[in-house]
Amino acid sequence: MGLIDHLSRPNVPVLTGDGVVLRLPRRADFAAWRALREESREFLTPWEPVWTSDELTYASFRRRVVRYNQEAREASSYSFFLFDADETTLMGGISVGHIRRGVAQACTLGYWMGQRFAGHGHMRRAVEAVKLFAFEVEGLHRIEAACLPSNQRSIGLLERCGFTREGHLRGYLKIAGKWEDHCLYAILAEEWSRAAAARGRSAPALRAGIVEMNG
Template sequence: MSVLDQLTRPNVPVLLGDGIVLRLPRRSDYEIWRVLREESRTFLRPWEPLWAADELSRASFRRRITRYNQDARDGSGYSFFIFDAASETLFGGITVGHIRRGVAQSCVLGYWMGERYAGHGYMRHAVDAVKQFAFEVEGLHRIEAACLPSNQRSIRLLERCGFSREGLLRGYLKIAGKWEDHCLYAMLAEEWSRSVDSASKRPTAYADIV
């Protein structure tokens, strides 16, 4: 980790999943992030907003890190990179964003996966780790997630992770340059608690900051 990363990192735990590690992105992650996003460009673009002309530049990445760190300090959102257990191979990213406190106590889940790592179960383990973080550490009551009706891979993921479909959001997000309807999924804290209580043991989903 660079000295700048050490000086600027927020006080956020590392999340542990089944064979994966989730941590806040660092400036020193730029090259592995750029390579994975570039090689996955065609795979990701149908499901994301239009990429900026400098999407993969180092300057753009630094702005992302600054924004991620500020969101984490404010408690308004947490963006994690998903690594293998050795913290060497970057698989993708997952975000607990748009956190609302007060009477809402809710957040929005977002994620992306590099093409070569899709379909191996890594994102399911990442979602499970993030659920525990959101409900136990952040004390939230509701996690929402939205996906395109045509994104069957994402729909299967959310359903396998225990999310329930609640409806259709019309013209919800501008994806690939077009306003698109999205399926709304959600999970409540009590639903997650029941699923954990029925398991053989409570998972370990967070660790000391490294």
């Protein structure tokens, strides 16, 4: 890890979960991130905002890392890169964003997966690790996620992870240059705790998935 990364990284856990590792992005991840995003361009762009002209440049990536670190320090958003168990292969990303405190105690889940890694259960395991982080570490009560009605892969993921469909959001996000309706899904902390207990594991025991601190 570079000196700049070491000095600027916030105090955020590295998360593990059944063969995946989630940690904050570092500048040294640029080459792997760029290669994965470029090879997955056609797979990703129908579900994302329009890519900028400098989307895959180092300067743009560096700004992302700076923003991710700042948001993590402020506890307003956490953006993780998703790696294999050895932390050698970047497979995608997942975020706990738009954190609202006070009476809400809620956040928004976001994620993306490289095309060649999709469909193998990696993102499901990442979502499970992030639920542990959001509910047990951050003390949030609600995780929301929105996806296009046509994105059956994403809908299937959320439903397998225990999210409940709550409504239909009109013109919610500008995706691929067009304002698109989205399906709203959510899961509550008590639902997650009940599901963990039903599997014979207490919520505190699941904290073993938080293996170390970045800072």
